[in-house]
Amino acid sequence: MAGQTDNSTTAGRPAWLAHLIRGLWQENAIFRQLLGMCPTLAVTAALKPALTMGAATTFVLVCSNLVVSAMRKLLVGHLRILMFTLTIAAFVTVADLLLQAFLPEMSERLGPYVPLIIVNCLIIGRAEACASRQGVWTSLADALGMGLGFTLALCILATVRELLADGALFEIAILPASFENWNVMKLPAGAFLTLGILLGLSNHFLRKGK
Amino acid sequence: MVARFLKQTWLVMAASLAFGLLVAAVDGQLRDRIKQNAIEKRNRELRSLFQEFGQECRFAEQTGQDKQGNDVTYFTAMDARGRIVGYATEHVGGGFADKIRLLVAVDAALEQIKGYAVMKSNETPGFGDKITNAEFRDQFVQAPAGKLKVETRGDRAVKDETIVAITGATISSEAVTKIVNESIVIIKELTAEPAETAASEKAM
Numbered sequence: 327m328a329g330q331t332d333n334s335t336t337a338g339r340p341a342w343l344a345h346l347i348r349g350l351w352q353e354n355a356i357f358r359q360l361l362g363m364c365p366t367l368a369v370t371a372a373l374k375p376a377l378t379m380g381a382a383t384t385f386v387l388v389c390s391n392l393v394v395s396a397m398r399k400l401l402v403g404h405l406r407i408l409m410f411t412l413t414i415a416a417f418v419t420v421a422d423l424l425l426q427a428f429l430p431e432m433s434e435r436l437g438p439y440v441p442l443i444i445v446n447c448l449i450i451g452r453a454e455a456c457a458s459r460q461g462v463w464t465s466l467a468d469a470l471g472m473g474l475g476f477t478l479a480l481c482i483l484a485t486v487r488e489l490l491a492d493g494a495l496f497e498i499a500i501l502p503a504s505f506e507n508w509n510v511m512k513l514p515a516g517a518f519l520t521l522g523i524l525l526g527l528s529n530h531f532l533r534k535g536k
Numbered sequence: 537m538v539a540r541f542l543k544q545t546w547l548v549m550a551a552s553l554a555f556g557l558l559v560a561a562v563d564g565q566l567r568d569r570i571k572q573n574a575i576e577k578r579n580r581e582l583r584s585l586f587q588e589f590g591q592e593c594r595f596a597e598q599t600g601q602d603k604q605g606n607d608v609t610y611f612t613a614m615d616a617r618g619r620i621v622g623y624a625t626e627h628v629g630g631g632f633a634d635k636i637r638l639l640v641a642v643d644a645a646l647e648q649i650k651g652y653a654v655m656k657s658n659e660t661p662g663f664g665d666k667i668t669n670a671e672f673r674d675q676f677v678q679a680p681a682g683k684l685k686v687e688t689r690g691d692r693a694v695k696d697e698t699i700v701a702i703t704g705a706t707i708s709s710e711a712v713t714k715i716v717n718e719s720i721v722i723i724k725e726l727t728a729e730p731a732e733t734a735a736s737e738k739a740m
Contacts, residue, residue, distance in 0.1 A: 513660070513663075
């Protein structure tokens, strides 16, 4: 399944460090596993919402991995998915409330996509593939690696889209005023195009490196 | 049977209780702040809609009932001398992607629209979200507080009952115009019958 870890890469490194690094690139949620496509396509029209979504997802991922790992020996086989969902839903609600309280404008801008973190298969995937089988520190490192990798990928997509759609980064104009904005980049079509091109590039460089 | 059921589900029940308490605690801590954020945003937008009356402009929050019997909150704007200079209310309507919530303001004589502010919208980026842009919004400023209608072509600088739609977002443009029209009807209903207005009023 997507998210299974490749133990051969852990050779020569502590397990937690291998888990941390793996999530950044080798098993990157977006570019390598194609997980969490809903926020990937929906919130990457600009860098600020992409970064916020990445931070919120990382927060939920870290909290849920820690809790699932801590109670892994108590989990009953057929109820484990229910427990994962319960844990994730609780921390997504907390993240949503924190955003509403401290970043109200960004919370409005992200709209339904923050509550939708609950159904992000990256989080439940890591609970199943790592946290329910590994210790707390390994699970924490895995969550940080996957969360940072997810955030990084969102930011790469958002950088390309915001630059071409508005000629700006973080809403600060970068390209000259003569630049003709590519409006399509703000739309879902722009998200699909950018993701497709970046996936193609990542595959190309990965094959070249082998 | 019961023992087997409890053995299997005690963790789910315990976790539900623990997470419920966690969410309740966080909500309890942040609720006032979230409410305050909403009030601050509304006050900012009210000041912006009545900016010609300066920082001394005050707003009284009132509640009344529209003709359908629904409770409606509206705001009476007063200048530094306490004269009523306009009214505003929040109203929701269906947009292209989701509900749109607008704050709509009119002058004291209920003849001219002061403008609107978008309180909540999830319209399409690059198209429908242009309802927040000055180019579209400014058409409503000083437009007659009657029944506005949407056209796909026209001169946006002309202040009349015609609103020129956003290119590629006619549904969003029509939705905004409908919400503004409905808001004006509500304000007229509420301010025409002050005797029915509820006593609750607080200065902001």
